Amino acid sequence: MNICQSQAWGADFRADVMTYPKYNDDVKHSDLAGGDMRHLGNCQVCNREGHPWSVIVKLEGEPYDRESYQMKMKEEGDSTLELPPVEYYMGCFCHPRTKLFHNLYHFGHNIYHKCKELLEEYDDNDEKKIDKVATDPSLFKEMSSKLKKYMKEAEEDYLTADGERGNSKWTREYN
Numbered sequence: 001m002n003i004c005q006s007q008a009w010g011a012d013f014r015a016d017v018m019t020y021p022k023y024n025d026d027v028k029h030s031d032l033a034g035g036d037m038r039h040l041g042n043c044q045v046c047n048r049e050g051h052p053w054s055v056i057v058k059l060e061g062e063p064y065d066r067e068s069y070q071m072k073m074k075e076e077g078d079s080t081l082e083l084p085p086v087e088y089y090m091g092c093f094c095h096p097r098t099k100l101f102h103n104l105y106h107f108g109h110n111i112y113h114k115c116k117e118l119l120e121e122y123d124d125n126d127e128k129k130i131d132k133v134a135t136d137p138s139l140f141k142e143m144s145s146k147l148k149k150y151m152k153e154a155e156e157d158y159l160t161a162d163g164e165r166g167n168s169k170w171t172r173e174y175n
């Protein structure tokens with residue numbers, strides 16, 4: 001997971017990508033308030049000059065803390081408020097990289113929710129339901145093939161041949 005993290009990410013993005021469990025990169029400009037002229041500048045993740053944005057990503061879902069699995073809220077005066085989804089305009093390098101990081105970072109959360117869904121399919125009185133979910137071969141297969149795919153992508157795209165961290169995807173495509 002650390003392989004695909006980048007020093008170039010701003011502090012806000014770093015916190016947000018770790019907080020929201022859903023990565024929606026299917027956002028259309030017209031879905032957003034403010035119209036077409038809302039953002040014309042560089043990628044908002046890395047803020048590098050000459051890195052125009054090409055994809056809008058909405059980080060959404062119930063914000064949570066990975067250590068405690070508790071929902072994250074915003075304190076404002078005496079009240080606690082729900083954190084609204086956030087949007088980032090991303091360039092063509094930050095988009096696949098942040099998506100992969102997000103997939104890996106929230107993997108445990110995904111398994112947790114998959115198990116919860118499966119548990120709900122069983123009868124409440126079924127004492128063996130936890131064992132059944134824990135040993136479900138299709139769940140194991142699905143999750144391990146996903147994880148393998150992400151790890152492969154991370155290694156191939158963001159780890160250089162000598163094992164150093166780097167962006168070989170960049171090198172491969174643009175040098």
Ligand SMILES: [Zn+2]
Nearest residue numbers: 043046091094
């Ligand atoms: Zn960027």
